[in-house]
Amino acid sequence: MSIIAELNNQRPTEFSKKFVQDLEEKLRQYNDESSVVFDKLVDRLAKDMENTNEDIDIAEYDLKDFLIKNDAQLEEGETFDSIMEDRIIPTVQRRKLESDTLIKNSIKYMEDLDEKMSDISTNVVAFFREFATRMDANKEKLK
DSSP states (O other), rough: OHHHHHHHHOOGOOHHHHHHHHHHHHHHHHHHHHHHHHHHHHHHHHHHHHHHHHHHHHHHHHHHHHHHHTTTTOOTOHHHHIIIIHHHHHHHHHHHHHHHHHHHHHHHHHHHHHHHHHHHHHHHHHHHHOHHHHHHHHHHHHH
């Protein structure tokens, strides 16, 4: 946005191809830097998700351990393992899948948004570069 604002605030008579090329290079640097930051955030998010899944698994084990240690009353034919398999594990697996899907959708949305913003910025800068090139050519003609 700062590059677009800089182009917008520049007086048309002061445009030059060099000026726009410098801004174009700055835009490339911003895009490169944002890609690095985005990749780091995705990696951190993946690690957080992995840690959360491990915490869920630990909590699942702790629940079973709690039930066993407190001598929970079971209905006939039920075991702690069957309770875990019938009630706990499906819910845990569903939640893990939901969170995985949510993260994937969030990453996809951010990638799409980043790509669109990059395309728009690149197109605007390309327009101004062409405009500045023509301005430089006209300045040479006038000389």
